[in-house]
Amino acid sequence: MKKKWLMLLLVVTMTTLLWGCGKSSNSAEGKTSVLDGGAGDTATELSYWTFVELHGQHFKKMLEKWNAANPDRQIKLNVTVMPYDDMHNKLSIAVQTGVGAPDIADIEIGKFPDFLKGTPQLEPLNDVVEPYKDTIVQSQIDMYSKEGKVYGLSTHVGASVAFYNTEILKEAGVDYKSIVTWDDFKKAGMQVYEKTGKYMGTADTSAGWEASMMLAQQESDFTDDAGKPIVNSDAMVKGLKVLKDLQDNNVIATIAGGQPDTEEAYGEFNEGKYATAFMPLWMMSRYTNYMPDLSGKIALAPIPVMEKGMPRSYGGGGTGTVVTKTAKDVQLAKDFIA
Structure with a gap:
């Protein structure tokens, strides 16, 4: 009898909602909402891909706190929500080719090993993890790490x-x-x-x-x-x-x-x-x-x-939030997700 035990991937079918903040647009590639979080005209625009709509809502609240606490490093966030498989497939191609990748992205735990093969095209996050290391469960760091380098921050377990x-x-x-x-x-x-x-x-x-x-x-x-x-x-x-x-x-x-x-x-x-x-x-x-x-x-x-x-x-569950190698402002993106 054939048995399919290793069904570890969380298949998420997305619904898209208007978050009531900034501009929003639909396309065949997902839904994008521009979150300003009270940022001024000089704010840096960063892009963020996710397969979980509620993660985008979470980042909306975090963005408001970040901009209030960092007036000289304010961010506007372009959040794109895509279906699970579409997002991971598109992200994989983008980081491998170095073209079209977002600054920040969510990668589900079952997909994360694919992004660690060879030389990961993700930014190491050790420097932003270090201040919190004593308060983080080590296994939540290890599952998104390779050869001592941390590539994802756990946000979904x-x-x-x-x-x-x-x-x-x-x-x-x-x-x-x-x-x-x-x-x-x-x-x-x-x-x-x-x-x-x-x-x-x-x-x-x-x-x-x-x-x-x-x-x-x-x-x-x-x-x-x-x-x-x-x-x-x-x-x-x-x-x-x-x-x-x-x-x-x-x-x-x-x-x-x-x-x-x-x-x-x-x-x-x-x-x-x-x-x-x-x-x-x-x-x-x-x-x-x-x-x-x-x-x-x-x-x-x-x-x-x-x-x-x-x-x-x-x-x-498990989702690692990452910063890609082609991010517009790597350090700003790393500090923000930490």
Whole structure:
């Protein structure tokens, strides 16, 4: 039986919104918004590419703070949001050819190794990382580094939790606070399906959130200490058997988009078709921005485990923000993202 374990890439389908600041334009290459952050006429214009619209909103707030604190080094930021694959493919070509690359860009963790092959066409960030090194988790630096040089700043990782739709659970007579193990989750899910016809959770097919979750609580991983894949490990088999059993009993089912963090999935959650998402804490921004009908209905709790005492969370996701070799003002861009 063919098994696709290494689905580590987060596939993000972007929606584009007008941020209500500066100029905005749509094109086949994405949506660009010009953020001035209160900058004057002498500000330096820098460009920033991302595949996550909410990252652009974050930089809007950071830009205002930067410009207020640095009147002599003010920035105007041209933010372009593109679909996941389009952005990474275009960025790869741009940095390899030295033509058309942005000053600043986001690179998702699953794509980052591609940009470190050979001689990275990204600026080392060691000098701007150093002042914060004692307060940063070392692994968050290492994953975007090569041969002692740091090429990306981690901006997109979070502890994972269960997001429970309390309205659905109440209708089914389920108390999410009583769910500790996967057996508890299975029992609750079967009750939800019987009472409401809805699924307790999702069976992911386009991302590795659930596989990562199962491995983490067994203190295992997709690779060994030497980086060699161990996708057929006992821990992986055990975890997938748990998920398969949940699916066979109508506790979980494949959601539109293949995983919770897609535009299609937002719609299904918003309509109340699924009661649970197991995702990193940054998923809260998706609920508040893209699933308004669930306002006041979502409760957060630890993820179920195979056995009591196992770890009930893990760090999920990852995005490294980089400065390209062709940046207009390298030091200004580095200082800004730091």
